[in-house]
Amino acid sequence: MKTKKGSLLLSLFFTLVLPVSGQSGDMASRKLNMALYAIENMYVDKVDENKLAEDAIISLLKELDPHSNYLNKEEVKEMNEPLQGNFEGIGIQFNMLTDTLYVVSVISGGPSEKVGLLAGDRIIQVDDTIISGVKMKNSDIMKRLRGKKGTEVRVKVLRNNVPGLIEFKIIRGEIPIYSLDASYMIDKETGYIRLSRFAATSYNEFMKAFNKLQQQGMKNLIFDLQGNGGGYLNVATDIANEFLGAGKTIVYTEGAKQRRDDMKASGRGNFEKGKLIVLIDETSASASEIVSGALQDWDRAVLVGRRSFGKGLVQRPIQLPDGSMIRLTTARYYTPTGRCIQKPYEKGNKENYEKDWINRYNHGEMISADSIHFPDSLKYGTLVNKRTVYGGGGIMPDYFVPIDTTKYTPFFRNIVAKGILNRTAIKYIDSNRDFLKKEYQNVEKFSQKYQVPENLMEDLLKAAKDAKNSKNIESEEDESEISVTEISPKNDSTEFSEKDMEEYNRSKPLIELQLKSLIARDLWDMNEYFYIFNQESNVFKKAVEIIKKPEEYNKLLKGK
Numbered sequence: 235m236k237t238k239k240g241s242l243l244l245s246l247f248f249t250l251v252l253p254v255s256g257q258s259g260d261m262a263s264r265k266l267n268m269a270l271y272a273i274e275n276m277y278v279d280k281v282d283e284n285k286l287a288e289d290a291i292i293s294l295l296k297e298l299d300p301h302s303n304y305l306n307k308e309e310v311k312e313m314n315e316p317l318q319g320n321f322e323g324i325g326i327q328f329n330m331l332t333d334t335l336y337v338v339s340v341i342s343g344g345p346s347e348k349v350g351l352l353a354g355d356r357i358i359q360v361d362d363t364i365i366s367g368v369k370m371k372n373s374d375i376m377k378r379l380r381g382k383k384g385t386e387v388r389v390k391v392l393r394n395n396v397p398g399l400i401e402f403k404i405i406r407g408e409i410p411i412y413s414l415d416a417s418y419m420i421d422k423e424t425g426y427i428r429l430s431r432f433a434a435t436s437y438n439e440f441m442k443a444f445n446k447l448q449q450q451g452m453k454n455l456i457f458d459l460q461g462n463g464g465g466y467l468n469v470a471t472d473i474a475n476e477f478l479g480a481g482k483t484i485v486y487t488e489g490a491k492q493r494r495d496d497m498k499a500s501g502r503g504n505f506e507k508g509k510l511i512v513l514i515d516e517t518s519a520s521a522s523e524i525v526s527g528a529l530q531d532w533d534r535a536v537l538v539g540r541r542s543f544g545k546g547l548v549q550r551p552i553q554l555p556d557g558s559m560i561r562l563t564t565a566r567y568y569t570p571t572g573r574c575i576q577k578p579y580e581k582g583n584k585e586n587y588e589k590d591w592i593n594r595y596n597h598g599e600m601i602s603a604d605s606i607h608f609p610d611s612l613k614y615g616t617l618v619n620k621r622t623v624y625g626g627g628g629i630m631p632d633y634f635v636p637i638d639t640t641k642y643t644p645f646f647r648n649i650v651a652k653g654i655l656n657r658t659a660i661k662y663i664d665s666n667r668d669f670l671k672k673e674y675q676n677v678e679k680f681s682q683k684y685q686v687p688e689n690l691m692e693d694l695l696k697a698a699k700d701a702k703n704s705k706n707i708e709s710e711e712d713e714s715e716i717s718v719t720e721i722s723p724k725n726d727s728t729e730f731s732e733k734d735m736e737e738y739n740r741s742k743p744l745i746e747l748q749l750k751s752l753i754a755r756d757l758w759d760m761n762e763y764f765y766i767f768n769q770e771s772n773v774f775k776k777a778v779e780i781i782k783k784p785e786e787y788n789k790l791l792k793g794k
Contacts, residue, residue, distance in 0.1 A: 266290070284556070291560065299563050300579055300587040301547045307557035316411055317465055319435035323380040324387060325409045326351065329660055334358070334366045334392075335375065336660060338756060345407045351391065353756065354667055358399060359390040381406050394664075410435070413465075416458075416764035417443035424781055425452035428764055429473075432465030432521040437472045444476070444504065454509040456777050458764075460539060464520025467497075467548075474525045476503040477510060477534055482570070484528045487548050489565030509787055510535040511777045514631055516591055516600070519543035520567075527569035527629045533618040536790045537631035538777045541599065541606060544590075544628035546575025569629075571614040577627025603634035621793030632790045633780065635773045641744040645737035649698050655745065658694040659752035670757055677754055677762040681769070684753075686746040694745065695738065743770075 270290070274283055288304065295302045305313060315321045325344020328337050335357040340347045358366040360378040381387065385406050390399040413433040420426050425447035429436060447455075464470075467485075474484045480501025488494040512526045512535045523542045529535035546567040552560040567575045579587045598605035608624035616623055624630055649655045663670070674680040738745075747770050755763035768774040780786050 288558070295560070295562075296584065297582045299547055299581060300584045301545065301549055301561070302563045303561050305559045305561065310557060310559045316413075316431065317433045318411075319413070319433045320408050320410050321380065322383045322406055323376075323409050324389075324404045324406055326379075328357070329656065330372075331356075331657065331660055331664070333369055336664070338660065339759070341409060344409055345404045346402075349402045349404055351389075351402060351404075352393065354394060354664055356392040357389050358392055361388050383408055412439060414439040414443055416761040417447060418761060418765055419447060419450050419452065420456065420778060421782075422451055424454045424456065424778070425450070426456045426458065426764075426768070428458035428460075429462055431462055432469040432473070434466060434469070436465065436469050440473055441476075441504075448504075454511075454781050455505065456511045456513065456774070456781065457535075458513045458774075459518045459522040459526060460513050460515045460773065461517045462519070462522040463517065463543075464522055464545065467521060467524070470521035470524045471497045474528050475499045476505050477529060478503060478532055479506055482528075482532055484570070485524045486568050486570075487565040488568065489548070489563075492548075492565045495565075509781050509784075511781050511787075512537050513773055513777055514539045514542045514629060515773070516540050516594065517543060518629075519545040523575045523629050524567060524569075527573065527575060530623060530629065530632070531570040531573070531614075531616055533616050533621065533791055536633065536780060536787060537629065538633045538780065539631045539635055539773050540637065541594075541630050542628040544575065544577030546577075546627075569625075570617060571623065571625075573612075573614055573623065573625035575628070600637040601639065602636060606630065616793075619792045621791075633776065635776050638744075638772060641741050643737035643741045645698070645734060646741040646744060649694070649745070650748075652701055654694065654697050654701055655748055656752060658690065658697055659749050659756065661693070662690050662749075663753060663756045667757075670753070674757070677758055677765050680754060680757070680762075681766055684750060686749050690749065691742070691746070694749070698738075 270286070273281060273286065288306070291304050295304055323345075325341035325346045326337050327339045327341070328335050330336065337346075337351060337353055337355040337357065339353050340351050356366070358364065360375075363378060365375060365378070379387065383406055387404050387406060388401060389404060390401050392399055411433070413429060413431045413436040415428040415430050417425070417427045425444075427440065427443050427447070429440065444452075444455075471484045478484065478499035480499060482499045484497045484499055486494055486496040510529065512529060514522065514526050514537055518526070518539075519542065523544070523546065526535075526537055526542065530537050547563045548565040548567060549561040550564045552562055554560065569575065577590065594600060608626055608630075612624050612626040614623050614625060615621065674684060747767060751763045751767040754766045780790065
């Protein structure tokens with residue numbers, strides 16, 4: 235007997251997952267099932283029943299909120315990997331340099347490090363497949379390098395100053411994906427922690443870094459959630475719990491079919507006292523907003539940066555029989571004062587929702603806090619100092635820092651998006667790694683002494699000119715184990731326009747900072763990248779200034 239897979243999927247969805255009540259609900263379910271049955275059994279041509287079901291589900295979800303969506307089996311796997319905190323592979327980060335896989339770094343303790351792969355190695359062949367000089371897609375390379383734990387992969391490597399190819403047999407293993415980008419002491423009393431997402435391992439990573447900083451004398455903390463798009467709710471509440479006293483609400487959820495559910499602090503936090511600043515921006519979303527909103531509502535932290543994204547809808551994952559998934563919105567997040575984190579949206583109009591960041595920029599919100607207007611109906615009072623805060627979408631910081639539009643020119647955005655900036659840094663490191671490691675034994679000395687040479691800037695400018703004529707440019711793609719950029723330069727590069735050069739000169743200080751940060755990352759790790767980059771970040775510098783001035787910190791915290 236033939237199984238009607240598409241019909242079964244929708245039948246299960248409507249009759250088991252989302253039971254309906256009332257005559258209209260019953261009628262809707264019957265109409266959908268009858269339509270699918272008729273198509274599958276009476277339609278003139280053969281149909282792909284699975285695709286039919288997928289299309290139906292996608293169409294249904296499009297009419298709801300912007301965050302209810304459907305993921306196929308592969309998309310589910312891709313979504314889960316960074317949140318689960320690990321994947322299975324050989325443990326390297328790499329980039330494509332002149333159509334050859336270039337090892338940027340080898341993950342400490344991973345399979346590649348154990349057999350002796352080094353940063354700077356070029357992987358020419360994987361098993362029986364030559365991957366050098368063939369412009370292979372990053373996804374195809376990943377398929378060859380990743381695989382089940384315990385399986386073997388053979389790679390042939392070209393190493394500087396070593397004749398011939400070196401062959402390595404690597405046994406794939408479980409590779410950790412870290413969500414904590416950086417942690418270090420800014421001064422004798424102030425620590426810094428940056429978290430990129432709230433993954434399964436994030437709380438343990440946070441506490442390990444936190445305890446290390448406390449041992450180094452940390453009394454104040456700058457917690458950086460800029461660019462953090464969220465993750466697991468329980469991880470966010472666990473981290474917020476470290477800062478709040480017993481019984482204090484961290485967040486609550488509520489929906490039309492879900493009653494209010496409060497999550498409260500246990501009172502066992504390790505940093506319930508001490509100055510705390512949280513950094514947020516327009517890309518801080520969901521779990522980041524839960525943490526920052528709770529700390530602001532309880533007057534526990536000063537928030538610095540720009541208004542957060544405004545993602546306050548709770549998605550419930552609904553697993554389907556073929557490994558695919560529906561992420562259905564079932565409730566909204568509310569801060570302890572009752573502020574709704576979710577920004578407004580029109581059902582079925584995802585396009586306008588996704589343009590919100592552009593609209594904010596065009597309205598001047600990124601440049602001036604005066605461009606942001608909240609109605610009095612969305613006014614709330616914090617729970618301790620009774621400061622005025624606002625709901626209606628996102629978390630507004632206590633101290634607004636505008637985006638620096640003078641240095642972020644179209645020229646800069648293009649060289650980042652096309653991978654030119656990263657590519658230039660890698661080529662430089664490849665030629666100068668030994669000298670740099672010998673000259674700069676630690677990041678402190680590198681920070682103080684190293685200056686980006688003018689010939690490196692000239693190389694970048696030439697690469698940008700060459701790329702302007704190239705039709706074979708792919709935007710840089712960041713993966714957990716791979717970052718690939720393909721640029722095929724031409725020899726007949728043309729001079730830039732006067733406008734191009736003007737933008738280059740305006741962005742030059744930012745480009746030099748990015749190059750220096752990328753070089754530090756490749757010499758050491760991401761921790762050193764942010765150690766360098768933060769020194770010129772306006773948001774970071776303002777946070778340090780506030781935390782060093784008790785009167786300003788207390789004034790912001792008390793709203794006076």
